[in-house]
Amino acid sequence: MLLPAFEFDDKILAQGAEISRKLDQLRLEKFPPNAKKTLRYFSMAEVAHYLGVSPNNLKRLHLEKKGPEPKIAAGGRRIYSAEQMIELRQYLDKNGRSDAKKYVPHRKPGEKLQVIAVVNFKGGSGKTTTAAHLGQHLALTGHRTLAIDLDPQASLSALHGFQPEIDRNPSLFDAIRYDDERKPIRNVIAATNFPYLDIIPANLELQEYEYATPLAMQGSAEGKRFFARLGNALADVDELYDIVIVDCPPQLGYLTLTALAAATSVLITVHPQMLDLMSMSQFLLMLGNITKTIKHVGAHVQMDWLRYLITRYEPTDIPQAQMLGFMQSMLAEEILKSPMLKSTAISDAGLTKQTLYEVERANFNRDTYDRAIECMDAVNFEIQGLIHQAWGRL
Amino acid sequence: MLLPAFEFDDKILAQGAEISRKLDQLRLEKFPPNAKKTLRYFSMAEVAHYLGVSPNNLKRLHLEKKGPEPKIAAGGRRIYSAEQMIELRQYLDKNGRSDAKKYVPHRKPGEKLQVIAVVNFKGGSGKTTTAAHLGQHLALTGHRTLAIDLDPQASLSALHGFQPEIDRNPSLFDAIRYDDERKPIRNVIAATNFPYLDIIPANLELQEYEYATPLAMQGSAEGKRFFARLGNALADVDELYDIVIVDCPPQLGYLTLTALAAATSVLITVHPQMLDLMSMSQFLLMLGNITKTIKHVGAHVQMDWLRYLITRYEPTDIPQAQMLGFMQSMLAEEILKSPMLKSTAISDAGLTKQTLYEVERANFNRDTYDRAIECMDAVNFEIQGLIHQAWGRL
Structure with a gap:
């Protein structure tokens, strides 16, 4: 028996559409209600790591009620949003001992994109x-x-x-x-x-x-x-x-x-x-x-x-x-x-x-x-x- | 210290040429004397597998001195070249019991490329x-x-x-x-x-x-x-x-x-x-x-x-x-x-x-x-x- 020939474009358009639909469905399930991604919170250790300070420094800041107020997660862990990490950078740059603005590493004049x-x-x-x-x-x-x-x-x-x-x-x-x-x-x-x-x-x-x-x-x-x-x-x-x-x-x-x-x-x-x-x-x-x-x-x-x-x-x-x-x-x-x-x-x-x-x-x-x-x-x-x-x- | 800038084209042309030269050297080492690939011999089991016959059938053919004469490898194993596999196909098609030319699977009239x-x-x-x-x-x-x-x-x-x-x-x-x-x-x-x-x-x-x-x-x-x-x-x-x-x-x-x-x-x-x-x-x-x-x-x-x-x-x-x-x-x-x-x-x-x-x-x-x-x-x-x-x- 010969294989029944088919039109290539029709077949792959149908398959492409089906895959695309199911992928969109997955996205809705994963990121309800609007299929938009959000970002998780970061642990104190992670924040210290990306800021380049010691976790103890960060803990001290928090205890002294300086900088943004973290959220308390299950188990009492302190967690920060990515926006709060930016606030912390700005706080440290303003109040840190060093003259160099090393926490906010933005470009300075003369440094090209x-x-x-x-x-x-x-x-x-x-x-x-x-x-x-x-x-x-x-x-x-x-x-x-x-x-x-x-x-x-x-x-x-x-x-x-x-x-x-x-x-x-x-x-x-x-x-x-x-x-x-x-x-x-x-x-x-x-x-x-x-x-x-x-x-x-x-x-x-x-x-x-x-x-x-x-x-x-x-x-x-x-x-x-x-x-x-x-x-x-x-x-x-x-x-x-x-x-x-x-x-x-x-x-x-x-x-x-x-x-x-x-x-x-x-x-x-x-x-x-x-x-x-x-x-x-x-x-x-x-x-x-x-x-x-x-x-x-x-x-x-x-x-x-x-x-x-x-x-x-x-x-x-x-x-x-x-x-x-x-x-x-x-x-x-x-x-x-x-x-x-x-x-x-x-x-x-x-x-x-x-x-x-x-x-x-x-x-x-x-x-x-x-x-x-x-x-x-x-x-x-x-x-x-x-x-x-x-x-x-x- | 600023990084010394360099011309992209010069750098990658030099690197591309160096990699290419070393790859060619490898080819010469692997396939001497002319860097051309040759093909290995195939065991009786492999030949039987690709021909779609039983190894015993193949052994019998060989013992009856029919078909191409294999080479004897280390350990007395019989091995065939890929060209000999083709000869075997032609022999089997000509002398096999079946009417269908199933060993030489080339296209027949009406079968399109x-x-x-x-x-x-x-x-x-x-x-x-x-x-x-x-x-x-x-x-x-x-x-x-x-x-x-x-x-x-x-x-x-x-x-x-x-x-x-x-x-x-x-x-x-x-x-x-x-x-x-x-x-x-x-x-x-x-x-x-x-x-x-x-x-x-x-x-x-x-x-x-x-x-x-x-x-x-x-x-x-x-x-x-x-x-x-x-x-x-x-x-x-x-x-x-x-x-x-x-x-x-x-x-x-x-x-x-x-x-x-x-x-x-x-x-x-x-x-x-x-x-x-x-x-x-x-x-x-x-x-x-x-x-x-x-x-x-x-x-x-x-x-x-x-x-x-x-x-x-x-x-x-x-x-x-x-x-x-x-x-x-x-x-x-x-x-x-x-x-x-x-x-x-x-x-x-x-x-x-x-x-x-x-x-x-x-x-x-x-x-x-x-x-x-x-x-x-x-x-x-x-x-x-x-x-x-x-x-x-x-």
Whole structure:
């Protein structure tokens, strides 16, 4: 019996719609009543950690009734909202002994907006997980952060509660398109559930930039300087942020080039496997040559730093360990000291479209969670160090 | 101290070149003297398995001095080359009791060329690993197979011994480009180390198709029918193959659409995690709509079958198991019964850019290898069944 042939478009539209509907249903169940994410409270130990003070200091402040009043949770534990963490920073800066405003780490005059492009060519390298956790970490440590989801797959947006095909949210495309429908970048920025963290979510329309740009390049001087569009747009909100994180699409198109021309530094995520490394080597060569071309027509591609982040690393997996050794023999200086380990806690959190910083430790196996967050913190504090170094602070 | 700024293009060109050079060095070490891959011999048990006869039958043939003469390996084991497996098929078809030519499964009149597009949107879903093992399995089971690497990242090509930035191999772009430099498709087909398996390797130039197509669409009727270019090219080699496997790029561009318009069936690889599923749902919706558009202007997108293959599955990973359950509740009928399990044997083989079918079992932990190959066989025989069903054979 021959298989009954079917129309491909009808079938996948039905399946796509069904999956989308069920995902939306999950979102409603998880975040009632309006499917919007909120943020949990943070323990005193967590707050001390992100503020960079000792837990005892914090306890003393509280006992002296200084700073914001925490909530009392089950078991008498004191817990703070993320907004209260910001109040605490301001309190400490105002009343601390030190002259340096080290608790509110905002940019000072002369320190330029840091734009970090998170790139890779090969998908599945942990790019979005990295960008999401980095953005949230920077917000928790007091930096005014803008995350830009430049990947039409919109996974970073998903992690922040957007479901583009249902929410019909705008994307960066609306702020960099070539026609009359272009909007100011402020109009496409949305708040997240983290104070100090805003996002420009993505949607599939972003892909249009790849088709519109070659056509615009034929016609206009503006099109030929496509690479300047993100930088120009960001100039409008320069004073609002300290750091911009751009989650680039895993392809070498105009979106990626535009992000790189706006970037001050680059983070390349790489999973230590042979095919990933081969693909990355080709990516670097091709990207280097294209970058050279747009540099000749005026793009600025000087970077403060470039680092490789090893992701989803399993130290007990011998082939991975061998690949890491191989990479270190070539790129030692530029591989971040802390690799990001593979962790069930991250996938577990992902089930409800959350990050490690959002989930409640109590809902996890304590060891699994602590190991994951320790590893994540090590990565993110290392990157934060690079950012501060680029500002000349260290 | 401020970080010393550097030119991004210079830095990554140097790093890309260094990685590429070391990878080439590895290739020379692994496949001396000319860096070309060869294929190992197969044990009697393996040959019986792929031929679909009992090992005893095969032993008897050999004792009666019928069919090709195997080589004697260490320990007196009889081993056959892949070419000898083909000879055996022909011998059995000619001398077997059955009237049906079941050992040489080539297409018969009325059975159309099967073109299988392996797609996904999210990278890291195991697409290339799947395409590579499927192509080799089909060749080992006697099908004349053409693998087309349509992903500029060229990982499928890498697995077959190509290193595009050094080998300067042609790609499908040479056979579907719009200008005078277009070549016949025969000129871009290369042999692999597997008899019955040819390949059209990829390189980064393939990406040009994404830029050239919107321009061609402005100008010419030929450009407007871009989606017909692969199908037209394949018509020239239709009589040479039974099955074509197309490893599509993980993006929704003209290459993917061109592949789908040529396809008779679709295999969607998906790693069972939340972000992957969200991205896939969007991909399906967008792909469905675009497919509808090109259908209106004449593309043929009737498929014989569509299946989802669960990849890198770890049954002990609870979040993954939950995601699989969620997917089964929506797509049950169309998820392949056998998932592909995550396996160290596959990464281990990947270290030398090889597949499970290429490596020597003796170099592996026997259990790890056997489990991986059993799982891989289950997947590939299931797909082979669908292909034969599409030919109306089952």
